[in-house]
Amino acid sequence: MLAIVLPVLLLALWTFSSTQHIFGAGLLPTPMESAETYIDWIAGKSRGLVDPFSGTWARNVAASFLRVVIGVSFAALIGIILGILIGRSRAVELLFDPTIQGIRPVPVTAWVPFTLIFFGISPAAAISLIFIAAFFPILVNTTAGAQHVSVAMLRAARMLGASEAYLLRRVVLPSALPQIFTGLRLGIGMGWVAVIVAEMIGVKSGLGYILWQAYYWNRMDMLICTVFTIGVLGFVSDRIVYVYARRKFFWASR
Amino acid sequence: MVAAASATVVDVRGLTQVFDDPLVGSKITALNHVSFRVRQGEFVSLLGPSGCGKSTILNLIAGFLEPTGGEIWVYEKPVRGPAPERGVCFQEAALFPWLRVLDNVLFGPQAQGRRDDITAKALELLRRVGLEEFKNHYPHQLSGGMKQRVAIARLLMNNPQILLMDEPFGALDALTRLQIQEYLLTIHQEFRKTVVFVTHDIDEAVYTSDRILVMCARPGRIEREITIEEPRPRKREFLTTPDFLDYKRQALAVLWGDKQSEQAV
Ligand SMILES: Nc1ncnc2c1ncn2[C@@H]1O[C@H](COP(=O)(O)OP(=O)(O)OP(=O)(O)O)[C@@H](O)[C@H]1O
Ligand SMILES: [Mg+2]
Numbered sequence: 001m002l003a004i005v006l007p008v009l010l011l012a013l014w015t016f017s018s019t020q021h022i023f024g025a026g027l028l029p030t031p032m033e034s035a036e037t038y039i040d041w042i043a044g045k046s047r048g049l050v051d052p053f054s055g056t057w058a059r060n061v062a063a064s065f066l067r068v069v070i071g072v073s074f075a076a077l078i079g080i081i082l083g084i085l086i087g088r089s090r091a092v093e094l095l096f097d098p099t100i101q102g103i104r105p106v107p108v109t110a111w112v113p114f115t116l117i118f119f120g121i122s123p124a125a126a127i128s129l130i131f132i133a134a135f136f137p138i139l140v141n142t143t144a145g146a147q148h149v150s151v152a153m154l155r156a157a158r159m160l161g162a163s164e165a166y167l168l169r170r171v172v173l174p175s176a177l178p179q180i181f182t183g184l185r186l187g188i189g190m191g192w193v194a195v196i197v198a199e200m201i202g203v204k205s206g207l208g209y210i211l212w213q214a215y216y217w218n219r220m221d222m223l224i225c226t227v228f229t230i231g232v233l234g235f236v237s238d239r240i241v242y243v244y245a246r247r248k249f250f251w252a253s254r
Numbered sequence: 255m256v257a258a259a260s261a262t263v264v265d266v267r268g269l270t271q272v273f274d275d276p277l278v279g280s281k282i283t284a285l286n287h288v289s290f291r292v293r294q295g296e297f298v299s300l301l302g303p304s305g306c307g308k309s310t311i312l313n314l315i316a317g318f319l320e321p322t323g324g325e326i327w328v329y330e331k332p333v334r335g336p337a338p339e340r341g342v343c344f345q346e347a348a349l350f351p352w353l354r355v356l357d358n359v360l361f362g363p364q365a366q367g368r369r370d371d372i373t374a375k376a377l378e379l380l381r382r383v384g385l386e387e388f389k390n391h392y393p394h395q396l397s398g399g400m401k402q403r404v405a406i407a408r409l410l411m412n413n414p415q416i417l418l419m420d421e422p423f424g425a426l427d428a429l430t431r432l433q434i435q436e437y438l439l440t441i442h443q444e445f446r447k448t449v450v451f452v453t454h455d456i457d458e459a460v461y462t463s464d465r466i467l468v469m470c471a472r473p474g475r476i477e478r479e480i481t482i483e484e485p486r487p488r489k490r491e492f493l494t495t496p497d498f499l500d501y502k503r504q505a506l507a508v509l510w511g512d513k514q515s516e517q518a519v
Contacts, residue, residue: 152348155318160362160412161338170365174352251351251394 029221037221038228053210053222057229064199064206065233067123068191071130075187079138080180084172086139087146100139108133108194116202126198126206133194134187141183145176178252181245185238192234207233263329263416263448264292264315270323271310271474284310286473287324297442297449299459299466301505307474308452312420315450316342328416338362341414343422347401349393355380355404356389362412372411379407383437399430403437410441417442420452432490435462443487456509460501461493468508478508 011031017023018030029037037053044055085092111132119125149172157171199208207230214222271285284307292298300308313319315326317336326333328340336342349358359376380386383403385396393401402422409417419438423431439462442449453459459466460482468478482501484492492498 150348152344152346153350155316155336155342156344156348156350157361157365158318158336159316159338159340159342160365160408162361162365166365170361171350174350177352249352251392 027220029224034221034224038225041222041225052217053214053219056210060206060210061229061233063123064195064208064230065237067126067195067198067206068130068188068237071127071194072134072184072187072191074127075131075134075138075191076184079135079183079187080142080173083139083142083180083183084146084168084176087143087176088168088172100136104136104140108190109197112197112201115198119202121202121204123203123205125202126195126208129194129198130191133190137186137190138180138183141186142176142180145179145183146172148179149175178245178249181241181249185241185245188237188241189234192230192237196230261294262291263294263296264450265327266290266311266315266324267327268324269311269314269321269326271307271314271319272322283473286475288474288476289324290467290476290479292448292450295442295446295448297439297451297462297464299451299453299463300469301453301456301459301466301509302469302474303471303509304454305474306469306471308454308469309420310474312342312418312450312452315416316340316418318342338366338412339414340416340418341409341412343402343405343409343417343419345421345424347393347398347405349401349404349408351393353392354389355385355391355393355396358393358404359408359411361408366412376407376411379410380404383407398425399427399434402426402434406434406438406441410445415448417447417449417451419449421454423458424453424455431458436490438462439486439488456502456505457493459505460498461488466501466505468505470508477511478504480504 014028015031018028022028040051040054042055042057082092082096086096087093108129111129115125115128115132119128153171153175154167157167162170195206196208196211199206200212203209207226211223211226211230214220214226267289269285269288270283273282273284275282288307288311290298300311302308310319314321315328315333317333317340333340350361353361356373356376359380360372363372377386377389380389383406385400385403385407388396388400388404393404396404402425405422423434426434435458438449441447451459451462463482466480466482467476468480469475470477480501484497
């Protein structure tokens with residue numbers, strides 16, 4: 001119940017400031033106008049106007065969503081495998097960790113020019129940027145999870161006859177999974193940042209592209225609709241992972 | 255392998271363990287020239303105050319640590335790392351919390367790639383420890399005593415020749431403890447397992463053991479060896495006999511002597 005107090009308040013403030021023209025006439029559309037734009041964006045042609053955005057919602061949401069899924073999946077695949085090896089092997093740690101820690105502080109936006117040069121104006125530019133953004137939180141959390149596996153559990157597995165490879169797969173990985181999922185959630189969040197940045201600059205589809213077009217055509221209503229959509233998608237994708245992890249790792253909180 | 259009743263199974267020779275802590279810059283001599291032998295089917299307890307090196311000895315026999323001095327031979331081979339022939343029971347059950355009880359018990363044979371009738375055997379062992387109905391539960395749904403019994407079933411699933419137990423029943427209430435001790439004695443008797451048992455509970459050591467190695471701390475060493483002549487199977491009545499008290503007195507004398515000499519220093 002408390003959770004909806006703030007949204008209602010913000011909506012009231014928005015209605016007030018847009019109908020009273022606090023920011024000047026015609027700058028801020030009203031919630032109703034924005035809702036109409038949104039419906040048109042999804043369903044298309046409802047207002048009988050020629051609007052380049054109308055009916056493009058599904059296509060662009062799908063494009064951005066798919067890029068995040070692909071980019072984060074690659075990041076997870078490599079981040080989890082490498083993280084577990086770094087967490088369990090001193091040699092692998094010495095080999096990779098200094099370099100990784102050196103690259104990690106570079107903000108994801110700094111990679112935009114590189115991805116454009118390598119991949120041109122294409123979805124691959126967005127996916128590679130998402131990969132870079134999501135990789136580090138997943139790797140760091142996986143490493144920490146792998147390092148903190150209980151010694152007693154490792155010893156138990158060894159005396160039961162587990163080989164080192166079996167140990168990684170059936171003890172270290174499951175034991176680190178709750179923390180890996182924390183990394184995954186952070187990675188997905190970073191992935192949404194990266195996809196919007198990449199699409200604003202280097203791709204001709206997706207929500208970031210729409211956002212930039214809305215700005216270009218001075219369409220405040222579309223800006224509001226797009227930002228709202230990005231927020232909801234980010235929230236929903238995080239919730240899905242969070243709820244899944246909560247149900248799957250019920251044992252971890254005890 | 256058919257061993258003679260008195261064959262040596264575990265041979266600990268001049269074991270010295272120095273823990274070097276480069277961060278703190280201190281060296282701790284946890285064990286100083288410890289030697290003893292355990293024969294086939296024997297139940298030997300290591301009894302001593304906290305910090306005297308009991309767990310260290312067990313971890314060395316288990317192969318979790320490498321000795322800084324001396325040697326450990328098991329079945330006439332030097333110990334090189336952990337192996338299923340030496341099953342270890344930890345103070346905390348150390349079950350895998352993400353696996354159901356049955357899958358915990360199956361972990362050993364699965365790790366060794368066995369695919370035969372392991373499920374039937376696991377269920378049989380769970381029945382033996384009275385937990386068959388709990389096969390689909392997760393460890394966090396069990397009490398401490400139940401977890402420890404699952405750990406024992408998981409251990410026996412591998413059919414280890416030697417059981418190394420580090421205060422396995424320390425966290426249990428007196429009654430549960432007695433029951434599980436009796437169960438352990440049954441296993442020991444029935445399957446002729448060799449047991450090295452770590453405890454700081456004198457009653458437990460006297461009740462269960464063929465031989466008690468009483469240890470003293472700083473540096474860790476074996477101070478006395480007490481042989482318990484009481485025949486097996488041991489009965490509960492043994493706990494209240496004059497013989498029992500006499501064994502207890504012998505052990506206490508060594509342990510108290512240690513305390514006094516410590517105070518004198
Ligand atoms: N990994 C380690 N690093 C440094 N010192 C250690 C380590 N393990 C044990 N020690 C030291 O070795 C000594 C013996 O420890 P150990 O755990 O074997 O004692 P214990 O007899 O099992 O005691 P308790 O009954 O409390 O379990 C202690 O002084 C301890 O500080
Ligand atoms: Mg100990």
